[in-house]
Amino acid sequence: MNILLTGGLGFIGSHTATVLAAEGHEVVIIDNLCNSQRQTLDSLESITGKELPFYEGDVRDAPLLKEILQKHHIECVIHFAGLKSVAESGTDPLKYFDNNVGGSIVLIEAMQATNVKKLIFSSSATVYGEPQYLPYDEDHPLAPMNVYGRTKLQVEEILQDLSKSDLDWSIVCLRYFNPIGAHESGLIGELPQGIPNNLMPYICQVVSGKLPHLNVFGDDYDTKDGTGERDYIHVMDLADGHAAALEFVDKHKGWEAVNLGTGIAYSVYDLVSAFEKSSNQTIPKVVKERRIGDLPIYYAKADKALVMLGWKAKRDLQSMCDSSWKYQEQLLKLAK
Ligand SMILES: NC(=O)c1ccc[n+]([C@@H]2O[C@H](COP(=O)([O-])OP(=O)(O)OC[C@H]3O[C@@H](n4cnc5c(N)ncnc54)[C@H](O)[C@@H]3O)[C@@H](O)[C@H]2O)c1
Known part of the structure; x- marks a missing residue:
């Protein structure tokens, strides 16, 4: 498939790009580099042995998005682009609503206009908030405790409403737990700017x-x-989870939310x-x-991902730390 990765030079997007390219998909990337570096593209090209079309641009730029979606005959978008600091989201909420919610709306409109209706969205376990019970399953009440989590929940809700209004859409919201680790090559990994939060x-x-x-x-x-205690998950397992979700959106319509965690x-x-x-x-x-x-x-109940996507995390904590x-x-x- 031809797939657009927004935020594809970031931590999770770049690892996912390696898995999708290895599976023979055509990967196109848009990233405004606000939390990533261009050199990651070189590393991706040396890992995949492929030249990946890259656009330095913002998901809030509707004309650019439409141009990319049409030019590359995109069939599915994986929407990683977003800001992710819980602390900063509290001190600068408008920045987070503009980028994460506003950016998603611009993207969805561009997809609608170009008739691209398969979408995988990077959501987060933060949508659950204070645990009423553990492990969190996907039916756990949704009550995020911070602005960042609220931006994720709002986008999930917009996507759910959209899928009800137009039955052609196929949408999976992946609720990530705590991704760590790096690609086995050692060429890409998490590259935070400034003092890390995680x-x-x-x-x-x-x-x-x-x-x-x-x-x-x-x-x-x-x-x-x-x-x-947290549910740490190897970023390469998470990347595999996107490949599984891609197969799912290709065959099913509607809206689903799925946890990606280890359950440990x-x-x-x-x-x-x-x-x-x-x-x-x-x-x-x-x-x-x-x-x-x-x-x-907090930790995930990961059963839905296994039943629905046929995906299960395979790598252990030592392999996360080694990589x-x-x-x-x-x-x-x-x-x-
Ligand atoms: N890493 C985690 O712990 C975690 C957990 C749950 C959910 N998520 C979500 O997963 C997604 C990816 O996370 P990550 O860890 O790879 O983060 P990241 O910051 O490494 O990657 C996000 C990428 O998006 C880009 N970006 C941000 N806003 C953009 C915009 N408006 N236009 C274009 N590009 C933009 C950044 O430059 C960056 O390369 C994010 O949406 C994040 O909220 C991450």
Whole structure:
């Protein structure tokens, strides 16, 4: 299929591009590079051995989108482009509604106008909010606790309404849990700008000497070792999940939301020990107060993805840490 990846040079989009290209799909990318770098395109081309058409542009640019959709005979769009900092979404909500919700509306209108009606949307486990029960299944009440999560829920709702108004649409909203890890080549991975918000990129910067220690926000939660537990999922498993969702949207119409997680909760200390093993280094830690808004534990019920998409995460925590470390080593070599 001819597939447009919005935000395709970002962390999840770039890994997904490698899987789709390997499966023989024609991948086209649009990205405004607000949180990614052009060199990732070179890495993608060396991994895939293919030249991937790339447009440096914004999903809020309707004429550009229509041009790309028509010129490349796009059949399906995977919409990764979005801003993802929970903290920034609270201090600059309009930026998030404009980019994540406004950007999605412009994209959907351009697709409607060019008769492209297959869409996979990057949603998030944050749409669930405070757990009423665990693991979260897709029927769990939706009550995001922050602006970022609300932008994801709003887009999901717009897409659901759209699919009811026009039965030709085929839409899957993938609710990602906590993607970490990197491509096995070590050529692409997560490249955050500035001080990272998430645990794995933070650990990588501690190990590479850019940050002095890891802050552990709370070690007195009611969890197995007192630290927060999350459903970390290897980004290559997540990428495989998109390939499975693509097959699904090609054959079914309507709207679906599906969790992509492993169904396993790993603690901060689980991740730290696995990373210490990968890197053969000790990670200095400082325990701090709990952060407001952090949940003690959450993880996915991943059954729907298995039944509906035939997809299941295969890679374990050690392989997530080994691949992140391999990517980190590559970055350190390049910096020398
Ligand atoms: N990484 C996670 O933990 C996580 C979890 C749940 C959901 N998500 C969602 O998945 C998607 C991809 O996440 P990621 O981790 O790869 O993030 P990322 O920031 O690495 O990738 C997003 C890409 O989109 C681009 N972009 C942003 N706004 C754009 C716009 N208006 N026009 C064109 N390009 C734009 C950025 O430059 C970046 O390359 C996002 O929508 C994010 O909200 C991510």
